[in-house]
Amino acid sequence: MSALPTIFALSSGAPPAGVGLIRVSGPGAGAALQALAGRMPEPRRASLAKLRDAQGALLDAALVLWFPGPNSATGEDLAEFHCHGGRAVIAAVERALAALPGLRRAEPGEFTRRAFANGRIDLAEAEGLGDLLAAETELQRAAALANAGGALSRQVEAWREKVLALSAEVEGVLDFSDEEDAADLPECFTWNIAALAGELREWLARPRSERLGEGFRVVLAGPPNAGKSTLFNALVESEAAITSPIAGTTRDVIERAVAIGGVPFTFVDTAGLREGESGDAVEAIGIDRAKGELSRADLVLWLGPEGAGPQDAWEIAAQADRADFAPKTTAHFTLSAATGKGVGALKAALLDVARDALPRPGEAALNARQHARLSEATEALEGAKALSDPLLVAEELRRARLAFDRLIGRATTEDMLDTLFGRFCIGK
Amino acid sequence: MHQFDVLVIGGGHAGVEAACAAARMGARTGLVSFDLAAIGAMSCNPAIGGLGKGHLVREVDALDGVIGRAADAGAIHYRMLNRSKGSAVWGPRVQADRVRFKAAVQAMVRAQPNLALVEGEAAALVLKGGAVAGLELADGTILEAGRVILCTGTFLGGVLFRGEERVEGGRIGENAAKRLAQQLRGADLPMARLKTGTPPRLDGRTIDWAVLEEQPSDGEGWTMSPLTLARMNPQVFCAITRTTQAGHDVIRANLDRSPLFSGAIAAAGPRYCPSIEDKIHRFGDREGHQVFLEPEGLDTHMVYPNGISTSLPVDVQETVVRTMPGCARVEIVQPGYAVEYDHIDPRALTPDLQVRAIPGLYCAGQINGTTGYEEAAAQGLVAGLEAAAAALGKAAPRLDRANAYIAVMVDDLTLQGVTEPYRMLTARAEYRLRLRANNAATRLTGLGIEAGCVGEERRAWWERREELRAMFHVKHSERVHSRDLADLGLPVRRDHGEKPLAEWLRFDGVTPEALAPWLGELTACDPGLAEEMAEDAAYAPYLARQDAELRDLRASEALPLPADFPYAQVPGLSNEMVERLTSAAPGTLAAAGRVPGVTPAALSALLVHARRLADGQRAA
Ligand SMILES: Cc1cc2nc3c(=O)[nH]c(=O)nc-3n(C[C@H](O)[C@H](O)[C@H](O)COP(=O)(O)OP(=O)(O)OC[C@H]3O[C@@H](n4cnc5c(N)ncnc54)[C@H](O)[C@@H]3O)c2cc1C
Numbered sequence A: 001m002s003a004l005p006t007i008f009a010l011s012s013g014a015p016p017a018g019v020g021l022i023r024v025s026g027p028g029a030g031a032a033l034q035a036l037a038g039r040m041p042e043p044r045r046a047s048l049a050k051l052r053d054a055q056g057a058l059l060d061a062a063l064v065l066w067f068p069g070p071n072s073a074t075g076e077d078l079a080e081f082h083c084h085g086g087r088a089v090i091a092a093v094e095r096a097l098a099a100l101p102g103l104r105r106a107e108p109g110e111f112t113r114r115a116f117a118n119g120r121i122d123l124a125e126a127e128g129l130g131d132l133l134a135a136e137t138e139l140q141r142a143a144a145l146a147n148a149g150g151a152l153s154r155q156v157e158a159w160r161e162k163v164l165a166l167s168a169e170v171e172g173v174l175d176f177s178d179e180e181d182a183a184d185l186p187e188c189f190t191w192n193i194a195a196l197a198g199e200l201r202e203w204l205a206r207p208r209s210e211r212l213g214e215g216f217r218v219v220l221a222g223p224p225n226a227g228k229s230t231l232f233n234a235l236v237e238s239e240a241a242i243t244s245p246i247a248g249t250t251r252d253v254i255e256r257a258v259a260i261g262g263v264p265f266t267f268v269d270t271a272g273l274r275e276g277e278s279g280d281a282v283e284a285i286g287i288d289r290a291k292g293e294l295s296r297a298d299l300v301l302w303l304g305p306e307g308a309g310p311q312d313a314w315e316i317a318a319q320a321d322r323a324d325f326a327p328k329t330t331a332h333f334t335l336s337a338a339t340g341k342g343v344g345a346l347k348a349a350l351l352d353v354a355r356d357a358l359p360r361p362g363e364a365a366l367n368a369r370q371h372a373r374l375s376e377a378t379e380a381l382e383g384a385k386a387l388s389d390p391l392l393v394a395e396e397l398r399r400a401r402l403a404f405d406r407l408i409g410r411a412t413t414e415d416m417l418d419t420l421f422g423r424f425c426i427g428k
Numbered sequence B: 001m002h003q004f005d006v007l008v009i010g011g012g013h014a015g016v017e018a019a020c021a022a023a024r025m026g027a028r029t030g031l032v033s034f035d036l037a038a039i040g041a042m043s044c045n046p047a048i049g050g051l052g053k054g055h056l057v058r059e060v061d062a063l064d065g066v067i068g069r070a071a072d073a074g075a076i077h078y079r080m081l082n083r084s085k086g087s088a089v090w091g092p093r094v095q096a097d098r099v100r101f102k103a104a105v106q107a108m109v110r111a112q113p114n115l116a117l118v119e120g121e122a123a124a125l126v127l128k129g130g131a132v133a134g135l136e137l138a139d140g141t142i143l144e145a146g147r148v149i150l151c152t153g154t155f156l157g158g159v160l161f162r163g164e165e166r167v168e169g170g171r172i173g174e175n176a177a178k179r180l181a182q183q184l185r186g187a188d189l190p191m192a193r194l195k196t197g198t199p200p201r202l203d204g205r206t207i208d209w210a211v212l213e214e215q216p217s218d219g220e221g222w223t224m225s226p227l228t229l230a231r232m233n234p235q236v237f238c239a240i241t242r243t244t245q246a247g248h249d250v251i252r253a254n255l256d257r258s259p260l261f262s263g264a265i266a267a268a269g270p271r272y273c274p275s276i277e278d279k280i281h282r283f284g285d286r287e288g289h290q291v292f293l294e295p296e297g298l299d300t301h302m303v304y305p306n307g308i309s310t311s312l313p314v315d316v317q318e319t320v321v322r323t324m325p326g327c328a329r330v331e332i333v334q335p336g337y338a339v340e341y342d343h344i345d346p347r348a349l350t351p352d353l354q355v356r357a358i359p360g361l362y363c364a365g366q367i368n369g370t371t372g373y374e375e376a377a378a379q380g381l382v383a384g385l386e387a388a389a390a391a392l393g394k395a396a397p398r399l400d401r402a403n404a405y406i407a408v409m410v411d412d413l414t415l416q417g418v419t420e421p422y423r424m425l426t427a428r429a430e431y432r433l434r435l436r437a438n439n440a441a442t443r444l445t446g447l448g449i450e451a452g453c454v455g456e457e458r459r460a461w462w463e464r465r466e467e468l469r470a471m472f473h474v475k476h477s478e479r480v481h482s483r484d485l486a487d488l489g490l491p492v493r494r495d496h497g498e499k500p501l502a503e504w505l506r507f508d509g510v511t512p513e514a515l516a517p518w519l520g521e522l523t524a525c526d527p528g529l530a531e532e533m534a535e536d537a538a539y540a541p542y543l544a545r546q547d548a549e550l551r552d553l554r555a556s557e558a559l560p561l562p563a564d565f566p567y568a569q570v571p572g573l574s575n576e577m578v579e580r581l582t583s584a585a586p587g588t589l590a591a592a593g594r595v596p597g598v599t600p601a602a603l604s605a606l607l608v609h610a611r612r613l614a615d616g617q618r619a620a
């Protein structure tokens, strides 16, 4: 049998950075540690070591850690080199590792895949880990952490137990109806299914985890010169830019992803829209051309004439510092992007609505795949609730169990795993 | 004739089906049993079928087995259990006259071409190079055969318990096959011990039937086998009585005299069929437990009190039964007892019921840890078909969890093993909606014909039926307007529009009979088929949903795991999982997923490892 190759990768962010963490996993991890550090450190104890390449050249003085399998993050022998984060140092250590026999660079997701394959984590946890590594804001990180920590898995397990108990009752009626004890379903049976279905519905109604990646989408709309771009700049300036995983789609708009107070936002300036004919320019530009943008928005800030904006948009009375300022009677906010007056209040209000619309910190959130499986389970339960034939009730309950199994990766197909693990950046 | 393709040891339900199936396949077959006159004997309750078990009977029958027709020949009481539920869980069950049943089995066995009956005790297997080469009888006779099927029931180390008494032997009055047992033990097969019990037999003349509630035979004319054209015997009543507080008190006072509680029997018994002392001990709060009084035959006064299996001492049994209404003066003809016996851990078998460690040796029936005539018969059929197919270079019918309860059972046994005597339950079948007792022929007879195990009579019956089915399909696709149905008084909205008949059949209250204006005389030609196809139509949306699931299943069935797969080398598998997987040696990744305790993560580890192994082999 061919042994698994030993893999390594830089698992912290791209250099230069304060510290570069290089992980090595597989049967050759111990030998690699020995080769570079010149000795084997005590397991699970950090210690300082001088790293040298095969020729004896000093590469770095680094913190090294040794986790013999199977009680390591990947379930295999695992070594960690916490090096100084300079580009040259990292490159040199990686070169030295690559030169060792049986070692190669990890493919995307390979560390997590090994952890999963070795039974260290289940599918939902693996997905959580993937999200965790991609997380750039505090909120994203907290939600991903909840999944990676098994919160969702535990919840699904609890649901599955409940459905199992319900199944047992129906199966009793089906297989032992000749005995008095199991003649009929208890009265609370349907009620119990309904209660569980209700609980699942609540989960389904919760914000999805992709929303964290996309951020809360705020679109600024209004006719030219309404002050959109100026307000856009005021909103995104001085905020930490984040790299939105969703590529900008519209050519006619500028969008910028920022984190405000740890909450991801995407602001969209409907810039570049050509002006229409003088009279009904508002109609032509503000509504029609940007319709697509507006419909994707979580919130529209309307800087145009009062009442002419889309429904549910916030009326913004902009450029309040100007002499010719025309106030709005129903303005959500009156502000001046030029002076900054009122912009802070707007931001605070945006933060409030965004927090409600995005998964709560620390709460496990569902991604699209998980959402689909959970929907299936919910539909099956709702189907069961509406049926009177215990045989069909049992079939629907079985379908619900199957959906739960799939959710946490039982009976999962290879392709799905491949796609899933292809998402990770190398080294995690 | 001392040369056979297949030899079957044991003339119980498993042995009979195994021998006849092998012979039907065309193998030169021998059936060896202690006492040829005992072939087809029912050791216990002369009832056949029931929930889950009725499915097995119909399936064995669909592959042209013996048990269904023999049950009809003996039947003196028919009852369709679960009639009020969906048809997929209906359980056809008959009470058979013990004598008539046995006579029918013997007649079929004797009429079976290719089958020789050999009276004697199988004493030892003849092995050559570790594989089976034949059988030695107690009188020294050697029979040659490359395939031997063990259907010896509880005769492996069986010990009988009744109160403080204990007797060696499987059934009252028979010997335990000791030499064979020693040989198997020597072969280091994994063995375990189970127990089962039987109630006392009562003299029907001493029961006051008049005070008891009667349960008549079903009025409908259904039979176990479609080849049985009509019911053959006069039908008798059963009666219902119950245990009483007074009886429970007696049992409680004597619990320490039951071998189950004194510690004499340590083996696990079936949870779903506990002894009366178990019931009182575990559900002491119940006022009484129902007991069915089932006549054992037309020419006997013996009555089987279903529900009070026991191993209490005889004097206690007597006191207890006399506390039941209608039984105040009842006489016990034969007291109840419990049997503890050895069985082979069925995980030592491959899906064709062959012992992995001894090529050519097959095991079927109670020896594999199951209980029940039907379970035994079904395994016998599988082993007989497989052994004959292997001997003749043919293929046995392809049974899987999606087309037969038989396969569900074999898969469960060989992958999960048993912790209590295994009994069929409909809950064990995940594709239950498609595995109905009344569509067994549709599912299996075609496969049987292809494999060559179905005789001329059934084949002709089946072909006629398939023609009819084709006609039903044409009719079912006819589009009919809701108005026309409503005009007939059917419960559908007038403005529902046009739909094929098949879809209308999904509506409550729309039956094949109600559609007579369109189906014409077709329904009358085969009411059973009409009903079956109406059910197919009704279940269609659920079945369609299962199709995707089945595709997934078959995809992972396509990833084979070799028998010597190095589970211990797969990282991340717990020792327990390695042990279980090694014992069960699942043939495919899908099968591995059904081994208990195997987690999703473990499955994907297996997947990765299996792929790597396969890649490595391709590269090498
Ligand atoms: C006490 C008791 C009560 C039961 N109650 C019920 C019940 O109510 N309902 C029910 O469905 N099931 C019941 N069962 C189970 C049922 O009897 C068995 O599961 C079923 O009969 C098993 O069939 P079999 O073919 O495997 O074995 P058996 O029917 O036991 O047949 C074994 C055959 O092998 C022969 N044999 C054994 N060793 C040798 C040898 N060395 N050489 C030659 N011949 C040999 C025997 O003579 C016998 O004919 C009961 C079993 C017992 C023991």
Ligand SMILES: Nc1nc2c(ncn2[C@@H]2O[C@H](COP(=O)(O)OP(=O)(O)O)[C@@H](O)[C@H]2O)c(=O)[nH]1
Pocket (backbone or CB within 6 Å): A222, A223, A224, A225, A226, A227, A228, A229, A230, A231, A318, A319, A320, A321, A322, A335, A336, A337, A338, A339
């Ligand atoms: N005094 C003042 N001028 C503003 C303010 N916002 C925008 N302007 C000016 O108004 C003009 C149009 O602004 P711009 O943001 O480009 O409008 P857009 O076409 O809606 O994007 C520019 O000349 C800005 O400098 C403001 O709050 N106060």
Ligand SMILES: [Mg+2]
Pocket (backbone or CB within 6 Å): A225, A228, A229, A230, A270, A271, A272
């Ligand atoms: Mg602009």
